[in-house]
């Protein structure tokens with residue numbers, strides 16, 4: 001039985017910052033951000049969006065009534081969760097009106113969370129072929145104003161419907177993974193921004209890729225020639241390339257040309273969104289699939305997932321016939337084009353707007369947010385969510 005990705009939804013907040021303008025404000029050469037890091041724009045989340053609403057908006061864009069009835073497992077991968085106890089998946093389950101006969105929970109291992117969710121979903125469907133699983137990867141990447149990681153922030157969510165007989169990508173069984181207890185990036189419970197050892201994190205990312213690729217070759221006997229394209233977790237769009245290039249030396253010149261050409265296609269959305277942490281790998285997959293050029297059905301795509309701390313995994317999928325018909329390319333292009341640019345001063349104000357943590361209440365102006373599902377504020381220490389469609 002084939003199991004894999006049947007639908008992919010994506011949501012990005014309706015505000016962005018131009019990386020060149022951020023560079024000028026920080027007295028940095030703009031080419032460092034656009035060429036050295038490889039980022040053009042950075043998504044900015046208003047106070048009316050959090051990990052829950054971003055994910056709910058991404059999922060709402062793909063689910064029909066049959067999906068809502070058949071989903072019996074909701075797995076929410078995030079490292080910017082909103083509660084130490086209650087799972088973000090439960091809020092999303094309610095906001096989308098899913099069948100109550102479902103399991104819903106949250107999973108955390110930095111940017112690896114959604115991948116763990118997908119692998120778990122695959123096992124669940126193998127045992128329950130009629131089931132559909134909603135896997136969510138949703139985050140707001142925050143390092144701090146004028147911090148070393150500021151140029152690699154972003155916000156957004158990806159929603160994946162995993163099922164039997166998937167219409168986009170059938171996942172294969174061979175997979176290679178690695179865990180090591182390292183401190184390259186982390187966020188203590190008391191901090192709203194991440195701590196990072198930037199250079200070490202880059203080195204570890206590359207080390208993990210080389211390691212899981214080597215393991216994968218040994219397990220599968222596949223080599224670069226068996227892959228049409230590779231997609232990477234992209235904290236910034238130069239990172240995957242930095243890890244790939246030295247390892248790709250073992251490939252032929254055709255392998256290099258094909259994989260480097262497709263790499264450029266796989267960074268399109270990430271370049272104008274920034275790091276969305278656990279959804280980033282799947283945003284890269286979406287960039288590859290939603291480009292104009294059609295990939296041949298039956299092609300194999302490799303996926304490298306990396307979550308600091310750290311867990312890495314390399315796994316693969318086979319592109320299904322007619323996959324393009326099941327993508328929402330037009331909607332994604334229009335959503336990105338409709339965003340409003342904010343100035344650096346406006347971004348700095350938005351960055352510092354946070355919900356109170358002293359038990360007081362706050363009501364936000366959700367009319368300014370074009371999203372259907374918004375965070376309306378906090379009252380009685382409870383986040384207040386609204387679905388504008390449901391209220392009409």
Ligand code: CAA
Pocket residue numbers: 029030031032035036037111148149150151152184185196197198199201202205233234235236239275277306307308
């Ligand atoms: N024109 C063109 N390129 C320029 C340039 C210019 N004027 N000035 C500098 N550059 C290039 C540099 O040569 C460098 O390129 P190479 O990496 O190819 O050598 C690149 O721009 C970046 O320069 P620096 O290394 O000096 O940049 P930095 O010290 O400001 O740090 C960073 C960059 C480490 C990514 C930092 O932004 C950071 O810490 N980000 C957060 C951590 C992160 O994203 N780590 C990635 C791996 S961890 C992970 O993947 C999990 C996750 O999601 C966080």
